[in-house]
Amino acid sequence: MTGGELSQHFANGNGLIPLRDAFSRRSAVMPFRGKQRLPSDSFQSAWQELLSSPCPPRKRLAYIHVPFCANHCLFCGFYRNAYVPDAGADYTDLVVEEIQHDARSPALRSNPIQAVYLGGGTPTALSATELSRIITTVRAELPLAADCEITVEGRIIHFDAEKIDACLEAGANRFSIGVQSFDTTVRRRQGRRASREEAIRFLEDLRDRDRAALVIDLIYGLPGQTPEIWQQDLHTAAGIGPDGIDLYGLNLIPGTPLSAAIAAGKFPSTPALAEIGGFYDAGADFFRRRNWRQISNNHWGRTTRERNLYNLLIKEGADCIAFGSGAGGSIGEVSYGLTSDLAQYREDLRADRKPLGMVTTSDALQPLRNLVTASFEIGRFDLARLGALAGGETVASLTELLRQWEGAGLLSLNDNLVDLTVAGRFWYANLISAFHDILENRLHSAVNAA
Numbered sequence: 001m002t003g004g005e006l007s008q009h010f011a012n013g014n015g016l017i018p019l020r021d022a023f024s025r026r027s028a029v030m031p032f033r034g035k036q037r038l039p040s041d042s043f044q045s046a047w048q049e050l051l052s053s054p055c056p057p058r059k060r061l062a063y064i065h066v067p068f069c070a071n072h073c074l075f076c077g078f079y080r081n082a083y084v085p086d087a088g089a090d091y092t093d094l095v096v097e098e099i100q101h102d103a104r105s106p107a108l109r110s111n112p113i114q115a116v117y118l119g120g121g122t123p124t125a126l127s128a129t130e131l132s133r134i135i136t137t138v139r140a141e142l143p144l145a146a147d148c149e150i151t152v153e154g155r156i157i158h159f160d161a162e163k164i165d166a167c168l169e170a171g172a173n174r175f176s177i178g179v180q181s182f183d184t185t186v187r188r189r190q191g192r193r194a195s196r197e198e199a200i201r202f203l204e205d206l207r208d209r210d211r212a213a214l215v216i217d218l219i220y221g222l223p224g225q226t227p228e229i230w231q232q233d234l235h236t237a238a239g240i241g242p243d244g245i246d247l248y249g250l251n252l253i254p255g256t257p258l259s260a261a262i263a264a265g266k267f268p269s270t271p272a273l274a275e276i277g278g279f280y281d282a283g284a285d286f287f288r289r290r291n292w293r294q295i296s297n298n299h300w301g302r303t304t305r306e307r308n309l310y311n312l313l314i315k316e317g318a319d320c321i322a323f324g325s326g327a328g329g330s331i332g333e334v335s336y337g338l339t340s341d342l343a344q345y346r347e348d349l350r351a352d353r354k355p356l357g358m359v360t361t362s363d364a365l366q367p368l369r370n371l372v373t374a375s376f377e378i379g380r381f382d383l384a385r386l387g388a389l390a391g392g393e394t395v396a397s398l399t400e401l402l403r404q405w406e407g408a409g410l411l412s413l414n415d416n417l418v419d420l421t422v423a424g425r426f427w428y429a430n431l432i433s434a435f436h437d438i439l440e441n442r443l444h445s446a447v448n449a450a
């Protein structure tokens with residue numbers, strides 16, 4: 001590796017403030033790196049082959065996507081379909097059918113499933129009966145581990161006592177509730193209809209049932225969300241006493257209503273990158289003072305009930321069996337996405353086809369890529385583990401880069417143990433992308449030299 005290839009990943013140092021200045025932009029971790037798309041006409045045969053034999057023992061997850069929402073929140077890139085009761089009932093029939101069909105295959109039966117995630121969209125837009133049917137089917141048909149984490153993702157609006165009870169009775173043991181901000185003005189401006197008081201009442205009720213882990217999602221960097229409002233958001237969320245809290249930096253996604261509104265000058269713009277690190281720092285400091293466990297860069301746990309298993313295992317590259325329109329999963333080196341076109345999803349299932357929109361295979365680097373992602377994601381790792389997969393020469397280059405990042409205030413490196421600072425955790429996706437680039441360059445050089 002040349003010095004230039006390495007130095008392009010160096011962080012800005014020399015007395016600058018790492019949280020603010022380490023890089024000029026925040027990277028995203030690209031899920032499709034190193035993946036080769038199969039031709040569309042081979043999707044079905046690849047799928048059948050995949051399902052036909054048992055898989056080697058590996059950690060395993062299941063994901064069920066519910067692509068409906070009450071409305072399109074301005075900041076969100078996940079919105080696909082408006083929820084209407086008839087569509088929910090029909091969709092539930094299809095998902096149940098899909099699970100029952102695939103569950104019989106040798107591949108799905110071969111390993112226990114450690115965590116199930118019912119995500120969206122908004123699963124809690126479905127009716128109590130629909131939620132219960134999906135969770136009951138998952139538990140009856142899939143080989144769940146005895147301590148399987150079963151998460152239902154939702155929001156406050158339209159999630160009532162009947163639905164909560166239906167989820168609990170069916171076996172859900174974790175709720176991840178998107179709040180984003182408790183400030184009524186900030187919330188409503190983004191299309192979140194419940195007021196601060198309604199949000200708090202709802203969450204306290206869920207907490208008081210004491211029958212499942214409760215996780216609250218907050219976003220920092222929303223328009224109008226000042227540092228003072230952010231402090232209030234943190235205090236309010238922690239004051240409710242949930243089992244865990246996620247803090248996400250706002251990703252201003254092109255094509256979302258928020259992007260369009262800001263571009264048209266109809267909205268105050270979001271905080272500049274230079275200020276965003278301060279919001280993360282305030283959150284990290286808030287939890288450190290209260291002795292919450294930092295489970296990953298964006299997630300803190302208050303109680304031992306919270307494991308965050310699905311999110312941790314997915315980053316490690318665990319197999320993920322996916323169901324539902326718009327879901328994505330992977331088994332071994334094959335990754336797949338299910339069509340987000342509801343009519344196509346229905347038509348494929350009715351014709352006894354898996355509703356595949358995309359099938360890819362990974363290159364030989366994927367296990368190492370996964371290890372890098374999972375390691376930086378939890379903020380502390382042993383470089384020797386990477387070395388065992390990457391080889392000594394590669395680790396020497398990576399170590400040189402880690403030393404530069406250490407000098408720039410992003411981490412400490414002692415006896416092979418890498419420990420990210422708060423700034424390193426804020427910029428973690430940049431660090432992952434740099435490692436992935438370097439590993440790919442080395443792989444390509446080795447292939448070209450051969």
Ligand SMILES: C[S@@+](CC[C@H](N)C(=O)[O-])C[C@H]1O[C@@H](n2cnc3c(N)ncnc32)[C@H](O)[C@@H]1O
Pocket residue numbers: 075076077078120121122123153154155177178179180217218219248249250251252253
């Ligand atoms: C897939 S979304 C579904 C959440 C749920 N439907 C709701 O409305 O709360 C899961 C979480 O992603 C986060 N999220 C969504 N859009 C985001 C964005 N543009 N930037 C940062 N975080 C975002 C939010 O915190 C949200 O709770």
Ligand code: SF4
Pocket residue numbers: 068069070071072073076077078079120121122155178
């Ligand atoms: S934040 Fe949730 S409810 Fe709002 S559009 Fe996104 S997925 Fe739907």
